[in-house]
Amino acid sequence: xxxxxxxxxxxxxxxxxxxxxxxxxxxxxxxxxxxxLTVILSEDHSAPTYSIAVSxxxxxxxxxxxxxxxAHLFEHMMFQGSENVAKxxxxxxxxxxxxxxxxxxxxxxxxxxxxxxxxxMDLGLFLEADRMRSLAVTQxxxxxxxxxxxxxxxxxxxxxxxxxxxEAVNATAYDNxxxxxxxxxxxxxxxxxxxxxxxxxxxxxxxxxxxVIAIVGDFKSDEVQAKLNKYFGDIxxxxxxxxxxxxxxxxxxxxxxxxxxxxxxxxxxxxxxxIPSGNTPDYYALRVMCQILSAGQSSRMYQHLVKEQELAxxxxxxxxxxxxxxxxxxGAMVRPGKDVAxxxxxxxxxxxxxxxxxxxxxxxxxxxxxxxxxxxxxxQSTLNRAIELADTAVNFxxxxxxxxxxxxxxxxxxxxxxxxAKKYLTENNRTVIVTLPKKAQ
Amino acid sequence: MRKSLICLIPVAxxxxxxxxxxxxxxxxxxxxKEAFKNKxxxxxxxxxxxxxxxxxxxxxxxxxxxxxxxxxLPQISMTMQIRGAxxxxxxxxxxxxxxxxxxMMREGTITRNxxxxxxxxxxxxxxxxxxxxxxxxxxxxxxxxxTDNFVDWFALGTDVLxxxxxPADEWTKLKQRQLINLRQQRTNPSFLATERFNKAVYxxxxxxxxxxxxxxxxxxxxxxxxxxxxxxxVPQNTILGISGDVTAAEILPKLKAALGGWKxxxxxxxxxxxxxxxxxxxxxxxNRPGSVxxxxxxxxxxxNRTSPDYPAFVVMNQVLGAGSTARLFNNLxxxxxxxxxxxxxxxxxxxxxxxRANAEVRTDVTEGSMREFFNEFKRIxxxxxxxxxxEEKKRTVVASFALxxxxxxxxxxxxxxxxxxxxxADYWDTYPAKIAAVTPEDIQRVAQKYLSLxxxxxxxxxxxxxxxxxxxxxxxxxxFDSEGKxxx
Numbered sequence: 001x002x003x004x005x006x007x008x009x010x011x012x013x014x015x016x017x018x019x020x021x022x023x024x025x026x027x028x029x030x031x032x033x034x035x036x037l038t039v040i041l042s043e044d045h046s047a048p049t050y051s052i053a054v055s056x057x058x059x060x061x062x063x064x065x066x067x068x069x070x071a072h073l074f075e076h077m078m079f080q081g082s083e084n085v086a087k088x089x090x091x092x093x094x095x096x097x098x099x100x101x102x103x104x105x106x107x108x109x110x111x112x113x114x115x116x117x118x119x120x121m122d123l124g125l126f127l128e129a130d131r132m133r134s135l136a137v138t139q140x141x142x143x144x145x146x147x148x149x150x151x152x153x154x155x156x157x158x159x160x161x162x163x164x165x166x167e168a169v170n171a172t173a174y175d176n177x178x179x180x181x182x183x184x185x186x187x188x189x190x191x192x193x194x195x196x197x198x199x200x201x202x203x204x205x206x207x208x209x210x211x212v213i214a215i216v217g218d219f220k221s222d223e224v225q226a227k228l229n230k231y232f233g234d235i236x237x238x239x240x241x242x243x244x245x246x247x248x249x250x251x252x253x254x255x256x257x258x259x260x261x262x263x264x265x266x267x268x269x270x271x272x273x274x275i276p277s278g279n280t281p282d283y284y285a286l287r288v289m290c291q292i293l294s295a296g297q298s299s300r301m302y303q304h305l306v307k308e309q310e311l312a313x314x315x316x317x318x319x320x321x322x323x324x325x326x327x328x329x330x331g332a333m334v335r336p337g338k339d340v341a342x343x344x345x346x347x348x349x350x351x352x353x354x355x356x357x358x359x360x361x362x363x364x365x366x367x368x369x370x371x372x373x374x375x376x377x378x379x380q381s382t383l384n385r386a387i388e389l390a391d392t393a394v395n396f397x398x399x400x401x402x403x404x405x406x407x408x409x410x411x412x413x414x415x416x417x418x419x420x421a422k423k424y425l426t427e428n429n430r431t432v433i434v435t436l437p438k439k440a441q
Numbered sequence: 442m443r444k445s446l447i448c449l450i451p452v453a454x455x456x457x458x459x460x461x462x463x464x465x466x467x468x469x470x471x472x473x474k475e476a477f478k479n480k481x482x483x484x485x486x487x488x489x490x491x492x493x494x495x496x497x498x499x500x501x502x503x504x505x506x507x508x509x510x511x512x513x514l515p516q517i518s519m520t521m522q523i524r525g526a527x528x529x530x531x532x533x534x535x536x537x538x539x540x541x542x543x544x545m546m547r548e549g550t551i552t553r554n555x556x557x558x559x560x561x562x563x564x565x566x567x568x569x570x571x572x573x574x575x576x577x578x579x580x581x582x583x584x585x586x587x588t589d590n591f592v593d594w595f596a597l598g599t600d601v602l603x604x605x606x607x608p609a610d611e612w613t614k615l616k617q618r619q620l621i622n623l624r625q626q627r628t629n630p631s632f633l634a635t636e637r638f639n640k641a642v643y644x645x646x647x648x649x650x651x652x653x654x655x656x657x658x659x660x661x662x663x664x665x666x667x668x669x670x671x672x673x674x675v676p677q678n679t680i681l682g683i684s685g686d687v688t689a690a691e692i693l694p695k696l697k698a699a700l701g702g703w704k705x706x707x708x709x710x711x712x713x714x715x716x717x718x719x720x721x722x723x724x725x726x727x728n729r730p731g732s733v734x735x736x737x738x739x740x741x742x743x744x745n746r747t748s749p750d751y752p753a754f755v756v757m758n759q760v761l762g763a764g765s766t767a768r769l770f771n772n773l774x775x776x777x778x779x780x781x782x783x784x785x786x787x788x789x790x791x792x793x794x795x796x797r798a799n800a801e802v803r804t805d806v807t808e809g810s811m812r813e814f815f816n817e818f819k820r821i822x823x824x825x826x827x828x829x830x831x832e833e834k835k836r837t838v839v840a841s842f843a844l845x846x847x848x849x850x851x852x853x854x855x856x857x858x859x860x861x862x863x864x865x866a867d868y869w870d871t872y873p874a875k876i877a878a879v880t881p882e883d884i885q886r887v888a889q890k891y892l893s894l895x896x897x898x899x900x901x902x903x904x905x906x907x908x909x910x911x912x913x914x915x916x917x918x919x920x921f922d923s924e925g926k927x928x929x
Contacts, residue, residue, distance in 0.1 A: 047846040084480040098840025117843035122482040147778025161628040297559035369566035
C-alpha cells in the first residue's frame with residue numbers, strides 16, 4: 001500500500017476507502033520455451049473453462065507498400081488448414097466441443113483466441129500449435145479468403161456512412177507508412193497478394209519466438225507446461241523478425257482535408273493530434289484528459305456540445321494506445337443547420353480550457369472510479385484476461401501491466417493533464433478531417 | 442478487453458478486423474470439400490455442468506426476485522424485465538412512446554435533475570439505464586456497479602425507477618436528437634432491411650414496426666410518458682434478476698425497504714392475436730443508390746418459445762446457419778466467396794417470431810447468392826441431415842453450456858428465461874436430453890413445416906437497377922425508396 005503515500009491528503013482518504021475493498025489482481029506465471037515462445041499461465045478454478053490467446057508480433061505496420069491489408073488477409077489464412085487440420089476443421093472442432101473462437105488484426109499485432117470447456121485443453125493447444133508449425137495454403141483457399149476479406153471491406157467501409165473517414169484520418173495524419181495505411185487495405189493490394197507472399201510472411205513472422213501464448217482458466221500449470229512442451233516444443237525458432245521503424249517526423253503545420261460521403265446524412269468532424277505510444281506516462285495523462293472530456297453523460301463534451309449548445313449529435317475524445325505514435329482523437333457529428341466551423345471552435349474551446357485550468361478533484365475521482373470498475377469488469381471472463389495478458393506482453397513487453405492500469409491512472413496529476421494538453425494539442429500537431437454528405441446528383 | 446479502448450470512440454475507429462464477426466455462435470459442415478483429418482486430440486466427454494439455481498423470492502407487491510450469488514469479483518448487476526412496458530404496447534399514433542419513456546427516466550426525478558443523475562452515476566462508475574424496443578413486450582431496467590458503493594448506486598437507481606419526473610425541457614432536447622437519429626438510421630442498410638422484413642412477416646402484429654417516425658415523436662408528450670410509466674411500470678409484471686457479489690440474506694431486506702412501497706396494480710398486459718405466417722411469397726426491394734453490396738434478409742413467422750418444436754428448431758438452425766461452421770457460412774463464404782458471413786437465426790418469444798437467413802453480398806453475385814440460399818433451404822427440407830453432422834450440431838448446443846459458467850449474468854439469464862416463459866423448474870437440467878433426442882426426421886419435419894419456400898418473405902437492400910431482374914425470379918416485386926415509400 002505504500003505506493004499510495006505520495007498522494008495528497010484528500011486523495012489518500014479516497015484510497016483508504018478503496019483499499020478496504022477487494023483488490024483485483026490477475027496472478028500469472030511467465031516463462032519461455034526453448035524455441036523462444038513466451039508462455040503466460042493464469043490459473044482460475046472458478047468455472048470449468050479456459051481460454052487461449054496467441055498474440056503474434058506482427059500487424060499492418062509490418063506491411064510493405066503494395067501489400068496493404070496483407071496481415072489481416074493472412075489472419076484469415078490461419079483458419080484454412082494446416083498439416084493435421086483441414087479447412088473448416090479448426091473452427092468445427094472448437095464449436096462442436098462447446099467452444100468459441102476468432103482472430104483479429106490491428107496495426108500492431110495479430111491475435112487468435114478460443115475458449116473451451118476445461119476437459120478440452122489438448123484440443124486447443126494442438127490446434128494453435130499445428131497452425132504455428134505447418135500452415136497449409138493453396139491458391140484456392142487464398143482466393144476464397146481474398147473474396148471474404150474484400151466483402152468485409154465492402155461491408156464495413158465502402159457500403160457504410162463515414163466508412164472511408166477513418167482511412168482518411170490516418171492517411172493524412174501519419175507520414176510513416178506503417179500507420180498511414182489502413183488495416184483492411186486497398187482492393188488493389190488485396191488482389192496483388194500471392195501465395196508466395198503468404199509463405200514468406202508465415203516464415204518470417206509466425207515463429208514461436210515472435211509470439212506470446214496466454215492461457216487463463218481451470219487447469220494445473222505444471223500439467224499445461226508439459227503439454228506446451230509436447231505440442232509447441234519442436235516448432236523451430238526463426239531469425240528475429242525485422243521490426244519497422246515507426247518514428248514520425250515532427251509535424252510542422254496543421255493538415256486539413258474535406259471528404260464527400262454519399263451515404264452520410266450529417267457532417268462529421270474529426271480532429272486528431274499525434275501523441276506518444278501507449279504505456280508512457282504522457283499517454284496515461286492524455287487518456288485521463290480524454291475521459292474527463294468525454295466519458296459518460298456528465299463529461300464536458302457531452303454536457304457542453306451535445307446538451308447545452310446543441311451543436312453536436314454526439315461528441316467524443318479518445319487516446320489510442322499504440323506501440324508507435326498514437327493519436328488523440330476528437331470528433332463530433334454536426335447537427336443539421338449547425339455550422340461545422342462552430343463545432344470545431346467549440347472543441348477548441350474545450351481544449352483551451354483543459355490546457356489552462358486544472359481539472360477538478362471530482363473529475364479526477366470519476367476517472368479513478370472508471371479505472372477501478374474496468375479493472376474489475378475486465379477480470380470477468382477467462383478470454384478477456386488471456387487477451388490482455390498476451391497483448392500487453394507483445395506490445396509493451398510486460399504482461400503485468402494488466403495489473404497496473406489503475407495505479408498508472410491514479411498517478412496522473414492535475415498538472416500532468418494540463419501539461420500534456422499543452423504539449424500535444426497544438427495547431428501544428430493537428431489534423432482535421434471534415435466529412436460532408438454528398439449532395440444529391 | 443480494450444487495449445486501445447479509450448474514451449468514447451465510434452466503431453469506425455476501433456477497426457478491429459476479425460476473421461468472422463465478433464459474435465459468432467456455432468460450427469459447420471457439408472460444402473466442405475476437403476475431408477477432415479481427425480488427428481486433433483478430442484476428449485469424447487461433454488463436460489457436464491450443474492447450473493446453480495437462482496434463489497427466488499417475492500415481495501408482497503408481486504415483484505419476482507431471482508438472486509444468483511457469485512463472489513469472485515466485487516461487482517453486482519441488477520436487471521429488471523418489465524412486461525407490458527415495451528414498444529408492443531405503444532398507443533396508436535405514438536410509436537416510440539415506450540422507448541422514450543424508458544430513456545427519459547434518467548433525465549430527471551422528483552429530487553434530481555438530469556445533470557445531477559449523470560454526475561452521480563459517473564462519480565460511482567455505476568451503470569444505470571432503461572430501454573424498450575418497439576418490437577418487444579418488455580422494458581428493461583438495468584443497474585450495475587461495484588460492491589463497495591452498492592448502497593449508493595442502488596439508491597440512485599431506485600430513485601430513477603420509482604420517481605421519474607419526465608421534465609418537459611429535457612424531452613424537448615432529447616426529441617431533437619431522436620429526430621436526427623431517425624434520419625441517420627436510414628443510411629444504414631441493415632436497418633432498412635430489418636424495417637422492411639419486420640413489416641413483411643409480422644403484418645398487423647405490432648412487432649412489425651421497428652422505429653418511431655417524426656410524426657409519432659411529435660405526438661409524444663411528457664404527460665403521455667407519465668401516464669404510460671404509471672400504468673406499465675408495475676411490480677406484479679416485473680422480474681428482478683440480481684447476480685454477483687451479494688447474498689440473498691443481505692440483500693432481501695434492502696430490496697424490501699427500497700421496493701416494497703412500489704405499488705402494484707390490477708393491470709395485466711394483453712397482446713393482440715399471434716402473428717401468422719405470410720401466405721404468399723413476396724420480394725421487397727429497397728433502393729439504396731450507390732450500394733456496393735446487396736443486403737439479403739429472408740424468412741417467415743415460425744414458432745414461439747414454448748413450442749414443442751423448439752428443441753428441433755434449435756438444432757435445425759445450428760445445421761442451417763448458426764455461426765461460422767454451419768451450411769450457409771460454409772457455402773456462401775468458404776466455398777463461393779460471395780460474402781463476409783451468411784447466417785440463419787430465429788426469434789421465439791411468448792408469441793411466434795420469424796426464422797431468418799441473411800448475408801451481405803457484393804452486388805454482382807446477388808443472383809448466385811439467392812440460388813445458394815435456396816439450395817440450402819431445399820436441402821434441409823428435402824434431405825435428412827447426415828448422422829455425423831447432426832451429432833456435431835447437437836454436441837455444439839449442449840457442450841457450449843460449460844462456457845456460460847464463467848458469467849454470472851449468463852447463468853442468471855437462464856433463470857430469467859425460464860421464469861419469463863413459465864418453463865418447468867428443471868427445464869435447463871433436462872434441456873441437454875431434449876436436444877440429444879432430436880432426430881434427422883425431426884429436423885426435416887420442422888424445416889418442411891416452417892421453412893416453406895411458397896410463402897417466404899424476401900428483402901433485398903441495394904442498387905435496385907442492378908438487382909431487380911434477378912430478384913423477380915423469386916416472387917412479386919415491390920420497390921421502396923430508403924424513406925420506406927413504395928416507388929414501383
